[in-house]
Each structure stands twice: as structure tokens, then as C-alpha cells.
Amino acid sequence: MEKTVNQRAWLLVLPVLVLVAFSSIIPMMTVVNYSFQDSFGENIFFWVGLEWYQELLRSERLWDALGRQLLFSFIILMIEIPLGILVALSMPKKGISASICLVLMSLPLLIPYNVVGTIWQVFGRADIGLLGRILSDLGISYNYSQNAFDAWVTVIIMDVWHWTSLVALLAYAGLRSIPKPYYQAAMIDQASRWSVFRYIELPKMRGVLMIAILLRFMDSFMIYTEPFVLTGGGPGNATTFLSIDLVKMALGQFDLGPAAAFSLMYFLVILLISYVFYTVMITIDKDEAKQ
Amino acid sequence: MASIALENLAHSYLPNPGGDNDFALKQVNHVWEDGRAYALLGPSGCGKTTLLNIISGLLTPTSGRILFGDKDVTASSTAERNIAQVFQFPVVYDTMTVGQNLAFPLRNRGMEADYVTERVQRIAQMIGLEADLQKKARGLTSDLKQKISLGRGMVRDDVNAILFDEPLTVIDPHLKWELRTQLKSLHQEFGHTMIYVTHDQTEALTFAEKVVVMHEGRVVQIGTPKELFETPAHVFVGYFIGSPGMNFIPVSVTGNKAHINGNTIHLHHDYGNPQGNILLGIRPEFVRLSKSDGLPVQINRIQDVGRHKFINATLFDTEINISADEGFEIESDMVKITFDPANMGIFCNDWRLNGKAIDHGNGGTV
Numbered sequence: 001m002e003k004t005v006n007q008r009a010w011l012l013v014l015p016v017l018v019l020v021a022f023s024s025i026i027p028m029m030t031v032v033n034y035s036f037q038d039s040f041g042e043n044i045f046f047w048v049g050l051e052w053y054q055e056l057l058r059s060e061r062l063w064d065a066l067g068r069q070l071l072f073s074f075i076i077l078m079i080e081i082p083l084g085i086l087v088a089l090s091m092p093k094k095g096i097s098a099s100i101c102l103v104l105m106s107l108p109l110l111i112p113y114n115v116v117g118t119i120w121q122v123f124g125r126a127d128i129g130l131l132g133r134i135l136s137d138l139g140i141s142y143n144y145s146q147n148a149f150d151a152w153v154t155v156i157i158m159d160v161w162h163w164t165s166l167v168a169l170l171a172y173a174g175l176r177s178i179p180k181p182y183y184q185a186a187m188i189d190q191a192s193r194w195s196v197f198r199y200i201e202l203p204k205m206r207g208v209l210m211i212a213i214l215l216r217f218m219d220s221f222m223i224y225t226e227p228f229v230l231t232g233g234g235p236g237n238a239t240t241f242l243s244i245d246l247v248k249m250a251l252g253q254f255d256l257g258p259a260a261a262f263s264l265m266y267f268l269v270i271l272l273i274s275y276v277f278y279t280v281m282i283t284i285d286k287d288e289a290k291q
Numbered sequence: 292m293a294s295i296a297l298e299n300l301a302h303s304y305l306p307n308p309g310g311d312n313d314f315a316l317k318q319v320n321h322v323w324e325d326g327r328a329y330a331l332l333g334p335s336g337c338g339k340t341t342l343l344n345i346i347s348g349l350l351t352p353t354s355g356r357i358l359f360g361d362k363d364v365t366a367s368s369t370a371e372r373n374i375a376q377v378f379q380f381p382v383v384y385d386t387m388t389v390g391q392n393l394a395f396p397l398r399n400r401g402m403e404a405d406y407v408t409e410r411v412q413r414i415a416q417m418i419g420l421e422a423d424l425q426k427k428a429r430g431l432t433s434d435l436k437q438k439i440s441l442g443r444g445m446v447r448d449d450v451n452a453i454l455f456d457e458p459l460t461v462i463d464p465h466l467k468w469e470l471r472t473q474l475k476s477l478h479q480e481f482g483h484t485m486i487y488v489t490h491d492q493t494e495a496l497t498f499a500e501k502v503v504v505m506h507e508g509r510v511v512q513i514g515t516p517k518e519l520f521e522t523p524a525h526v527f528v529g530y531f532i533g534s535p536g537m538n539f540i541p542v543s544v545t546g547n548k549a550h551i552n553g554n555t556i557h558l559h560h561d562y563g564n565p566q567g568n569i570l571l572g573i574r575p576e577f578v579r580l581s582k583s584d585g586l587p588v589q590i591n592r593i594q595d596v597g598r599h600k601f602i603n604a605t606l607f608d609t610e611i612n613i614s615a616d617e618g619f620e621i622e623s624d625m626v627k628i629t630f631d632p633a634n635m636g637i638f639c640n641d642w643r644l645n646g647k648a649i650d651h652g653n654g655g656t657v
Contacts, residue, residue, distance in 0.1 A: 179380060181378035181379070181380060181382050182382050184344075184347075184349050184369075184376070184378065184382075185376070185378060185382040185440070185443075187348075187349065187368075187369045187370065188347065188349075188369050188370070188374060188375060188376050188396075188444075189395055189396040189399055189443060190369075190370035190396060190399040190400055191395070191399055192399065195395075195399065199384040199385075199386060199387065199395075200384065203384075203385045203386045204385075
């Protein structure tokens with residue numbers, strides 16, 4: 001078949017090109033530009049090559065923040081994924097109660113990060129917060145603004161409260177797609193509840209769980225608002241995760257060069273981990289299909 | 292193993308069933324004899340699967356009892372009943388190997404490892420999967436998966452019956468025949484009671500010794516393939532079995548004579564004086580075209596399907612099908628038909644009438 005050349009097609013993609021250029025490419029290239037230069041204000045820049053990158057890689061501050069960040073993501077994945085599956089398994093399967101459940105489950109997802117932070121910040125205050133007050137009246141010492149452990153617990157609870165329902169909804173969708181004969185066959189084979197979960201439900205949920213893990217990892221790796229609202233990264237540097245550190249560097253200290261180098265490395269790390277994760281996922285899938 | 296008896300069994304999916312129409316399965320009384328191969332035949336939605344699921348214990352019937360031998364199992368769980376069931380869509384445990392799949396029911400029952408290994412080997416041999424025992428089950432084709440489901444059922448040596456719920460629906464046509472033959476030989480060799488649900492008459496008639504035909508939640512006839520073909524008990528059986536189905540011609544009957552438009556057809560039996568909607572049923576195979584004898588018809592079309600010729604004709608406003616052998620020469624002046632008197636049936640309000648046998652010295656011709 002003969003193809004007609006029609007240059008007007010460019011007009012159709014032009015809006016997207018412009019949009020992407022202004023929203024992503026140009027800002028990103030500006031950051032790249034900053035990361036190789038030093039500035040002492042007045043819009044005068046000096047070329048410094050890879051100096052910022054080298055300095056950051058040597059600085060403990062970045063490695064500490066990265067360590068905290070990885071630990072945080074690990075903990076919330078370890079809590080949210082099993083908890084989400086558990087919630088999905090115990091949700092009603094059909095009828096009006098299922099719909100009510102779904103609506104209630106989606107509510108936390110609609111609440112802005114900032115509000116979630118504020119809710120828990122107030123809730124946990126020892127002087128006026130319901131939770132904080134009850135805990136202190138019970139004689140349990142709990143103070144997120146002074147105790148690093150309490151601050152971590154609070155941020156983790158916030159995140160779990162905010163996002164477990166996402167995992168639960170995804171897992172629920174996976175569970176609902178399992179045809180009934182699987183359960184009937186399991187009954188006939190006298191499979192235990194655990195076997196049903198292990199050999200039917202878990203394998204069938206694998207796809208959605210992979211997506212849930214990927215989403216929750218990327219999102220938790222970029223956490224900013226909740227610890228910022230709660231303690232601004234404190235007490236000390238206890239909840240200073242990568243984003244918080246980055247913002248401190250870029251806006252607090254106005255170190256544009258190092259901050260730019262920081263954000264690029266940050267971006268690359270997320271990209272890298274997600275890529276590795278995705279590749280592993282796809283490879284397992286292909287291998288199993290081949291066998 | 293034991294016989295399976297259904298006593299006044301009925302089922303409704305509604306919480307408070309009222310009339311007959313609320314029941315997906317209307318009252319059934321039937322005994323599945325031990326070691327026989329049955330087919331449960333009927334169109335989609337006629338209650339076949341409901342009946343099957345009640346037997347296997349996946350559903351609890353609204354009323355009635357199920358007995359295995361002398362034991363009432365109506366309230367027993369699926370596992371207690373020791374029933375195996377193969378579903379329409381192959382169910383395998385994806386993450387396990389073929390061998391682990393076969394061993395699963397035995398492991399769940401806490402059998403010893405040696406016994407499990409031996410059983411799995413034997414079953415794999417029976418269903419021809421010995422070479423694939425180490426393979427992951429999820430990559431297999433659907434016919435192999437269906438074999439695994441079958442094997443999982445047969446691996447228990449105390450299994451009471453094996454139920455099949457349209458097991459060949461997703462299998463490629465050229466493998467259907469093979470699997471069905473294999474099933475039949477497994478049945479002959481091991482003598483499990485088998486109940487095979489299908490809406491495909493060929494499947495039912497080739498697989499089963501006895502076919503149970505269901506229609507709108509009711510069992511309308513239980514018989515051998517030959518009985519279903521020659522003496523259908525219900526108009527539905529006549530339509531459903533055979534291709535094309537039985538011809539039904541509205542007539543009025545007195546004694547051993549059927550009347551249609553002033554013509555008289557002599558019957559083999561005396562039916563008295565039945566009232567209601569009376570139909571004369573005759574299979575296309577037993578209708579003959581002729582030049583001079585019989586009732587006048589108008590030929591509509593002739594289809595040659597290779598081994599047969601199908602002729603569609605109109606007899607006094609009723610459309611009828613005629614099947615003729617391939618060698619039969621159809622000529623343009625063949626505009627009359629005769630019926631084979633031994634194979635006519637009279638149906639009153641959908642059910643077959645059993646006439647009294649009479650001496651018919653010269654009867655039997657039209």
C-alpha cells in the first residue's frame with residue numbers, strides 16, 4: 001500500500017511536544033545545567049565539572065539520608081503489602097456491603113498528603129491531641145517531636161493509614177478475578193485455607209501485587225510532606241529523608257549546584273531501582289511461561 | 292465406591308422459592324448405579340451443573356436427600372464425599388509442577404510420601420503425563436491441564452465418583468475425540484462411576500452407557516443412546532437428540548389410526564382416544580420419499596452433506612426433514628412421503644404415549 005506523506009501530522013503532536021518541553025525537558029535541563037556550575041548570586045555561574053557530584057558522594061549527609069530512606073521504604077512495604085492482602089481477603093465479596101467497603105477504603109486515598117500530615121500531627125500531640133493525650137495519661141511516653149523512634153512510628157503509621165487501602169484495593173481486584181472453579185476444585189482436593197491462599201490466591205494476585213509494590217516503593221521513596229509537616233525532618237535529622245534533605249539544601253541553604261546534583265542522582269536511583277525491579281518481574285514471568 | 296441416590300431432590304437459588312418456576316432444579320429421583328458411565332445432557336441453563344454441584348457437595352439442595360450407598364451425605368462436605376470433579380475451564384495450581392498437582396489431594400489428606408509417589412506415578416502413566424511430571428503446570432496447553440484435573444480426581448483410590456462439567460469445552464476439536472476415547476477406556480479399566488455433563492449430544496451419546504436428558508430443570512428421560520433415539524419420552528428429547536431432530540406433525544388419533552387433513556395413517560399401537568395437543572413424531576431417518584405412495588408434500592430444498600442427503604419439505608403446513616442415504620436418487624416427481632410404521636411415536640401434551648400392542652396383519656403401511 002502506498003503511504004502518503006502528510007507533514008500536517010506534526011501539527012497534531014505539536015501541543016504535546018510544547019507541553020512536555022515546558023513541563024519536563026526545559027526544567028530538567030536547567031537542573032542539569034546547575035549541577036555542573038557554582039554560583040555566588042547575581043546570576044553569575046562558574047563551571048565546576050563533576051565537583052558537586054564528587055562532594056555529595058563523599059558526604060555522610062547524603063548516605064545517611066539514603067539509609068533512612070531505604071529503611072523507611074522497606075518498613076512500609078513490609079507492613080502495607082501483607083496488611084493490604086489481609087484486608088482484601090477479609091472484605092465482603094459481593095452485595096451492598098462490598099460497595100460500602102470499597103468506598104470507605106478509597107477515602108484515605110482522596111485526602112491530600114498535607115492534610116494527612118496535619119491530622120496525625122494534631123492527633124499525636126501530647127497536649128491537645130487525642131492519641132497523644134491518651135497515651136501520656138496511660139503513662140506511655142510518646143513524643144514525636146523529641147523522640148526519634150516516636151517520630152518514625154508516627155510517620156510510618158501515617159503512611160500505612162494513607163496507603164494500605166491502595167494495596168488492598170489492588171489485591172481485592174486480583175482476588176475478584178479468580179474464577180470460582182478454582183475454589184471449588186480446592187474444596188474437592190481438601191485444601192486447607194492456607195493452601196488456597198498459597199497456591200491459588202497468591203499466584204493469581206501476583207501481577208497486581210507487583211504493581212502495588214512498585215507504586216508503593218516509588219511513592220514512599222519520595223516521601224516529603226508527612227515528615228515535613230510533623231517535625232520538619234526532626235528531631236535532629238531523624239526523619240530527614242532524601243526529599244527533605246534535598247529541599248533543605250536547595251531552598252534552606254540555597255546551594256543550587258549541589259542540590260541540582262543531588263536531585264539528579266536521586267532521580268537516577270529511583271529510575272534504576274524501578275528498572276531493576278521491573279526487569280526482574282518481567283523475567284520471572286517469561287521464565288515461568290516458558291517452562 | 293457406592294451407588295448415588297437422589298431422593299426428591301430440588302434446588303432453587305432464591306431464598307424463598309414459591310412456584311415451580313423458581314426452581315433451577317425440579318424434583319429429581321434417580322439412582323446412579325455404581326461403576327456406570329452417565330451423561331447429563333441438556334441445553335445451557337437447564338440445571339445440569341446445578342445437579343452436578345449438588346452431587347459433589349458444592350451446593351446444598353433446597354430439599355431432598357442424597358445417599359451414597361446407604362449413607363445420607365446431604366449435609367456432608369465435598370471432601371467427606373470423596374468426589375472428584377473436572378470443571379469446564381482447566382483448574383491447575385499454577386505454581387506447582389505436574390507431579391505436585393497430582394499429589395496435592397493426597398498430601399492434603401496426610402498420606403505417606405511413599406504412597407503419594409507411587410500413586411502419582413501410576414496416575415501419570417494412566418493419563419499419559421509421565422514425561423511431564425517435573426514441568427510447571429502453568430505453561431501447559433489446556434488439554435494437558437484438563438488431564439491434570441482429571442488425574443487429581445483419580446489419584447485418590449477411594450474416590451466415589453468422577454464428575455465432569457463440560458470438560459472439553461476449551462479443548463481443540465481434534466483433541467476432543469482423543470480425550471473422550473481415553474476417558475472411556477479409563478472408565479472401562481477402573482470402573483469409576485462417571486457423570487459427564489454436556490450440551491453436546493455427540494459427546495453424550497459416545498461417552499455414556501446411559502444418558503440423562505434434562506430440560507428446564509427437569510429430568511425428561513433416562514435411557515441408552517438407542518432408547519433416546521428410537522423412543523424419546525418427551526418432545527424435547529426428540530428435538531434435541533438427532534441432527535436434524537425429530538419431526539412432529541399435529542394429528543388427531545383414534546385407536547390405531549392417526550388423522551391428518553383427511554388422510555389416515557395406520558399406527559402400530561392402539562392409543563385409545565387421547566385428548567390434548569397430539570403430535571405424531573417420526574425421525575427424518577424413517578421418512579421415505581416416493582413417487583406414488585403416501586402423503587403429498589412440497590419439497591423446499593435438498594442439502595447434500597456427504598454421507599446423507601437432507602430434504603426439507605412441507606406437509607400440510609408442517610415443515611418436516613427427511614434424511615436419505617447418499618446413494619438414494621431423488622427424482623423430480625417424488626412428491627409423496629411414507630413413514631416407517633415401527634418408528635412412529637404419538638405424543639400427547641409433549642409426553643410420549645405408550646399404546647397397546649395390536650395385531651396388525653395388514654397395518655403398518657400408510
